[in-house]
């Protein structure tokens with residue numbers, strides 16, 4: 001896999017009125033004519049993401065949105081799409097022009113503030129005014145932040161904007177959580193048990209394995225990889241037992257049975273539940289599985305709308321395990337993609353997929369929603385680990 005998936009990119013989203021120059025600015029920032037630009041209000045009809053590397057920030061996803069002031073029935077639908085991007089934006093850019101009273105921008109900024117999304121204010125179209133400084137001051141008075149002055153059309157101020165974005169976004173990046181680093185020290189040996197069964201993709205490793213390996217190398221650890229069958233041989237090739245063993249959950253019992261007592265044990269799903277979500281809430285919520293009975297209602301939420309592999313976990317394996325536990329036909333509802341309900345109160349438990357297609361912010365927003373509504377929420381890996389009795393035996 002040579003390309004960073006969007007879920008691992010910092011999500012920077014451009015908001016503003018129609019015609020403020022959001023699409024033009026996206027093109028100027030990425031140096032591509034990726035987004036359609038026109039003087040016709042409402043040209044951008046869907047949020048469009050463009051991947052780019054920003055020096056000092058790393059892999060980013062810049063998202064262009066339809067104007068938040070879009071009108072009519074179609075406009076309403078577009079605004080709804082724009083609203084949905086609020087769930088995954090790490091950083092927002094508010095694209096303004098020198099004219100207008102900024103009341104719409106301020107209202108939108110309020111929504112961003114409610115969600116804790118930092119907003120970088122940008123004053124576009126400064127080529128149209130005699131005194132950009134005065135125009136900036138007027139916007140600053142309204143929004144309380146000195147905007148970055150640019151002209152997307154003439155490509156003025158783009159480097160300055162990237163510089164501002166770099167320092168500004170560091171706040172959001174600091175929020176990132178490591179995968180395995182917190183469990184190891186420099187020089188530790190770590191054994192990774194990775195079954196390569198027929199479900200594994202051909203010719204490559206899956207992303208959690210690759211990412212874990214990369215972090216171990218960055219942490220100056222020695223990483224030794226093996227399959228379940230090769231584990232004993234791997235252990236005997238070492239002069240001291242590994243500090244940590246990370247296994248695929250499905251091999252947990254076998255790995256536990258032959259692990260040296262000194263080695264700590266964890267699983268990829270547990271590491272990624274922590275990396276991607278709120279492990280404390282997930283673990284506490286998984287214990288609520290014990291309270292489920294035949295009258296309970298469980299919501300299973302998948303990030304992807306078409307993922308055959310997770311489909312059979314979400315639609316077959318998990319419901320079966322839950323029904324066995326609950327001792328009856330408990331009600332299971334499966335939703336996918338954007339169809340996560342606003343109201344979670346009908347459910348006794350939410351079980352989310354591993355969300356490899358979502359960024360951390362998106363998952364945390366869903367967890368925050370469940371928390372606010374007093375509904376327990378866990379994920380596939382943690383729920384299965386709990387039902388298999390693994391959860392109390394792993395280090396997190």
Ligand SMILES: Nc1nc2c(ncn2[C@@H]2O[C@H](COP(=O)(O)OP(=O)(O)O)[C@@H](O)[C@H]2O)c(=O)[nH]1
Nearest residue numbers: 019020021022023024037038039125151152153
């Ligand atoms: N003069 C000037 N026009 C611009 C600038 N940026 C965008 N425009 C024009 O404004 C119109 C709307 O731009 P667009 O990027 O489609 O706006 P969006 O609706 O916010 O995506 C187009 O005609 C652009 O050429 C700028 O910096 N200066």
Ligand SMILES: [Mg+2]
Nearest residue numbers: 022023043044
């Ligand atoms: Mg546009």
